[in-house]
Amino acid sequence: MDPAKLLDILGNENRRRIIQLLASRPCYVSEISGRLGVGPKAIISHLDLLEQAGIIECSVDEQRRKYFNIANNMRLEVLLSPYTYTVTLHDIHFNREKGGETPSKKETLDREESSTLLLKLSSRLRELKKRQEELTQMQQQLQAEYTEIMDQCLDSIEKVATNPIECELLFELLRNETTLASLCYNLRLHPSVINASLTALEKRGFIEYSIKNNQYYWKIRETGAENE
Template identity: 80%
Template sequence: MDSAKLLDILGNENRRKIIQLLANRPCYVSEISGRLRVGPKAIISHLSMLEQAGLIECSVDEQRRKYFNIANNMRLEVSVSPYAYTVALHDIAFDREKKGESPAAEKKDSPPKEESSVFFLKLSSRLQELKMRQEELAQMQQQLQVEYTEIMDHCLDSIEKVARNPVECELLFEILKNETTLAALCYNLRLHPSIINANLIDLAERGFIEYRIKNNQHYWKICETGVEKK
């Protein structure tokens, strides 16, 4: 799914609340309507949109009642800083083949209660360990974003000192964020290709930038050495 479309879907408070409910357990329309205090017609509309997006799925129980549950396992990451805005959507695959096993088969092969208790405690311990690692990863991501912003601040100060004109400042800043093409630079800076190209060549001759050819296009990037040629 497109990350922008997912953000639009999750922009609605009631749809977020529906997903939060279904993350706890599958629910019927009447349950969702009662918990959210929203009319069934509106709930059905929200569920339809979430189902079309692949976020949820429906099933029918023995009484032929339709219930809904989370259908996908994904991670949506949004990063906003003074120098970057990124949205990344990751589908996380996991094995659900055993979900369809019959209760009779599970009962037949189930271990004694003592072994089941030990197994449950081991799973619980592993779950707590994973939660701690997730928290550590989140803290590390925050620290990295802080450092990234601080380094970008220093880079901007350096760019102002080495650039010979405002165009060079903008070019170095754009290329610093990500390697890019002449066409992309012209579009972002709203400048004529001849002006962009002349400044790119000058920066390259002075040892600040270089290019590599990918898909028959020149992609400009900051030189690894970054030492100005005299």
């Protein structure tokens, strides 16, 4: 799914509340309507959109009533800073099969050791939650350092650039290596102007290029490249 589309879907408060409710357990339309205080017609409309997007799915019980549950396991990340805006969506796949044991043997094992199993699984969940918190803290630290380094880079760019166009070019190349066409599009400047500035910056040893698929890709010169 397009992450931007998922953001649009989650922009509606009632759809977020539906997903939050279904994250706890599957529900019927009447249950969702009653819990959220929203009319069934509106709930059905939201459910249809969520189902079409592949976020939820429906099943039918013995009384032929539809109930809904979350269908996908995914992680949506939005990174927003003075220098970065990215939205990424990761589908998380895992194997539900435990393998090896016959159903009867597994059922017997569950009955005999259910208490021990529950304690072990609870301990594992606490461990995973702690690791998630550690990863979140590490991401925050990395983003803070990234922003700090970008601030320092901008200070350096202002000192080495001879004009505003060179400033903009170096800033673009600082984020990603790219082509002349992309630079022209992003900066809204004529190719001859961009090309002249790229040539000047290359001669002064600030940038370099590589050729991929018959295209020139420009980037900030890597440390130590002058010694190769």
